Amino acid sequence: MSSASAQTDVLVVGAGPAGSAAAAWAARGGAEVVLADAAVFPRDKTCGDGLTPRATGELMKLGLEDWLRAHTVNQGLRAHGFGQTLLLPWPGGNLPSWGSAVPRTELDDHLRTTAIKSGATAIDGVRAVDVRREGDRVAAVVFERGGRDGELVEITCRRLVVADGVRSPLGKVLGREWHRDTVYGVAGRAYMDSTRADDPWISSHLELRGEDGGILSGYGWLFPLGDGQVNVGVGTLATAKRPANIAIKPLMSFYADERREEFGLSGELRMPTSALLPMGGAVSGVAGRNWALIGDAAGCVNPLNGEGIDYGLETGRFIAQMMTETDDLTESWPAMLREHYGESFSVARRLAGFVTVPRLLPALGPAGMRSDWLMTLALRWMGNLVTDEDRDRSARVWRWAGRRSLALDHRPPFT
Known part of the structure; x- marks a missing residue:
């Protein structure tokens, strides 16, 4: 870390999709932007690697369409469950009609490189451990270099963007709090070789069963990566009242074994990892006068499918724009998050909470899977593929449900 990088206009902590997008924009x-991360790139991250049309649209805005199309391109979702298999194309509308999947080791490294090419200075291997305040502003962030008990280095900044992931250690220093009274996720993923790695459909099994045969409140997935392998994983939903008492890695192994023949899987699970996911804006303390949390750090994860890359890319773009419009983010940034995500997150986490109720999914799942129309509608809603510009009937219904749900929340998103 040179003396030239010891001060900057905008300091972004965390170089995942959210942080790199914010730095690039x-x-x-x-x-003048410094983009700092605790890891040394390229680095891995627990993720399904799937990119929905909402995410591909944001990558296109960054000028990365050609790069993304050089990877796998998928047409939509193959949904399995309750004796049915449905092919559900991406709905399109105001979003692209295609998706993709890129391992996070590659995606995040490329996005970080995009930020660098856009003019940001990137520093890796430095962990943010504290802040120095001047009144109600963050004047500097203290970093530790060389592991714990390493050298402490301070970077002063006019504005701070915190994009350090679901656990958000710097966010905690700033007062961020995760509220577990709403639904959250527990997920795991690994990689396996597959004869269907070029499949133009991503696959999800909505009838996820444990080794005892019981139906779990979650789903399993196989996302083709186009390079001879698939991302295979499972995710379950939980609340404080109904926690997920499940060992994720054994469940992931069982799920993969059940799918070996159908998907041509071979070998053992590689690089298995798992993570706990705050969802649906279930955090408070997301902004101060000159700082803001974005992406996973702000709980911007879809409660119905665990997707967070699209929100990370979007909030990175939003915060870069907002920092040019106001000097005080304390109220304006949470208001921006609620404007864009409040209604959809509220209704999505309410629906996801219902899924955690025992016997509800076994009762309703079979009926839903018998209807292509209903599942196509569910794909659009569950994937948050409704944009602010959409004016069709299903978009209006979703927004109507969101407003009604928001009115019932004892703790609305981001409060």
């Missing part, structure tokens, strides 16, 4: 807007 801020640098393109003319700001």
Whole structure:
């Protein structure tokens, strides 16, 4: 870390999709930007690697369509469950009609490189451990270099963007709090060789069963990566009242074994990892006068499918724009998050909470899987593929449900 990088206009902590997008957009807007991360890139991250049309649309805005199309391109979701298999194309509308899947080791490294090419200065291997305040502003972030008990280095900044993931250690320093009274996720993923790695459909099994045969409140997935392998994983939903008492890695192994013949899987699970996911804006303390949390750090994860890359990319773009419009983010940033995600997150986490109720999924799942129309509608809603510009009937119904749900929340998203 050179003396030239010891101060900056915009400091972004965390170089995942959210942080790299924020750094790229801020640098393109003319700001001096430092992008810092605790890991040394390229690095892995627990993720399904899937990119929905909402995410591909954001990557296209960054100018990465050609790069993304050089990877696998998928047409939609193959949904399995309750004796049915449905092919559900991506709905399109105001979003692209295609998706993709790129391992996070590659995706995040490329996004970080995009931020660098946009003008940001990137520093890795430095862990943010504290802040120095001047009144109600963050004047600097203290970093530790060289592991625990390493050298402490301070970077001063005019504005701070925190994008350090679901656990958000720097967010905690700033007062971020995760509220577990709403639904959260527990997920795991690994990689396996597959004869169907070029499949133009991603696959999800909505009837996820444990080794005892019982139906679990979650789903399993196989996302083709186009390089001879698939991302295979499972995710379950839980609340404080109904916690997920499940060993994720054994469940993931059982799920993969059940799918070996159908999907041509071979070998053992490689690089298995798991994570706990705050969802649906179930966090408070997401902004101060000159700082803001974005992406996973702000709980911007879809409660119905665990997707967070799209929100990370979006909030990175939003915060870069907002920092040019206001000097005080304390109220304006949470208001922006609620404007864009409040209604959809509220109704999505309410529906996801219902899924955790025993016997509800076995009762309703078979009826839903018998209807292509209903599942196509569910794909659009569950994938949050409704944009602010959509005016069709299903979009209006979703927004109507969101407003009604929001009115019932004792703790609305981001409060």
